[in-house]
Amino acid sequence: MRRRHYHLLPIVIIISVCSFACKQEAQEPTKPIIPTSGDGASYIEYLKGNMPLILTVSHGGSEKPEWIKNRVCQDAVNVQDEFTLELAKEIVDALAENGTYKPFVILNKLHRSKVDLNRNRLDGTCGDPHSQKAYDAFHGFIQEAKTRIAQQFSKGILIDIHGHGHEVQRIELGYLLYEEELRVNDDALNQAPLLSYSSIQHIAQNNLKKLTHAELVRGPSAFGTLLQNQGFNSVPSKDIPYPQIDEPYFSGGYITATYGSYSGGTMDAIQMECNREQVRDSVASRKAFAKAFVASILEYLQTNYFEEIPQSKD
Numbered sequence: 001m002r003r004r005h006y007h008l009l010p011i012v013i014i015i016s017v018c019s020f021a022c023k024q025e026a027q028e029p030t031k032p033i034i035p036t037s038g039d040g041a042s043y044i045e046y047l048k049g050n051m052p053l054i055l056t057v058s059h060g061g062s063e064k065p066e067w068i069k070n071r072v073c074q075d076a077v078n079v080q081d082e083f084t085l086e087l088a089k090e091i092v093d094a095l096a097e098n099g100t101y102k103p104f105v106i107l108n109k110l111h112r113s114k115v116d117l118n119r120n121r122l123d124g125t126c127g128d129p130h131s132q133k134a135y136d137a138f139h140g141f142i143q144e145a146k147t148r149i150a151q152q153f154s155k156g157i158l159i160d161i162h163g164h165g166h167e168v169q170r171i172e173l174g175y176l177l178y179e180e181e182l183r184v185n186d187d188a189l190n191q192a193p194l195l196s197y198s199s200i201q202h203i204a205q206n207n208l209k210k211l212t213h214a215e216l217v218r219g220p221s222a223f224g225t226l227l228q229n230q231g232f233n234s235v236p237s238k239d240i241p242y243p244q245i246d247e248p249y250f251s252g253g254y255i256t257a258t259y260g261s262y263s264g265g266t267m268d269a270i271q272m273e274c275n276r277e278q279v280r281d282s283v284a285s286r287k288a289f290a291k292a293f294v295a296s297i298l299e300y301l302q303t304n305y306f307e308e309i310p311q312s313k314d
């Protein structure tokens, strides 16, 4: 595994839970280590869906309860992705207008200074037990949604929604491929090692039209191209196949790596970094982008995953 920053270490979680539980047992009951002034998990919202789509928003929250320590470990980045919670809710509403589709949605209302859910548990919580409760609830719900989708529909996709502050106003789609890896030719994108790094490698090898990985990343049916067709510039896409050398770009993080097919299985994942102008900056922008997103994701699922997008009864 060559990715340097995902740190997919479930063993760390187990050890850390155990050591906390063990410490707790060793304390006198009248002197708990942790102040019981709130429940970190109560800041996580889960909407159960009925279709093979998961939306996650980890950095959009603004709540800063004092009883959760501020994160200062591992050069913690604490910038909030403004209006991404609101954007996700607009997407839910726009999907409902397309019939009765409901995505699985996992939202975090805590500010990033309290928990970073797009990092491994240790770095994301800096060891704070309240922060850990939020972390475990958020990731537990994603896992539950992923399991339900696997059982009901056999495959699906997770879109991890973020907001970037880069100068170039366009959507950045992260498939766990660094910018220099996107600048290679299509043949290289379609083979190991790059194919084996991809967060959509399952559908790249099992799609309805037998499209290649490169076609799914930047061909006519790529998610970025479908967004571009709806009027929202996106990279990678047919028109913008890769970022230029001097252009900053987010290639995807912990959630995309953990729940997408980079880690095996039949769930793919894309990190969607939204620019501010015309996408997040007003209610009208968010409604317009949500409508474009829904048209694009439904077409993407219908073209590549399912002849007809399935829906469960509950």
Ligand SMILES: [Zn+2]
Pocket (backbone or CB within 6 Å): 059, 081, 161, 162, 163
């Ligand atoms: Zn973010």
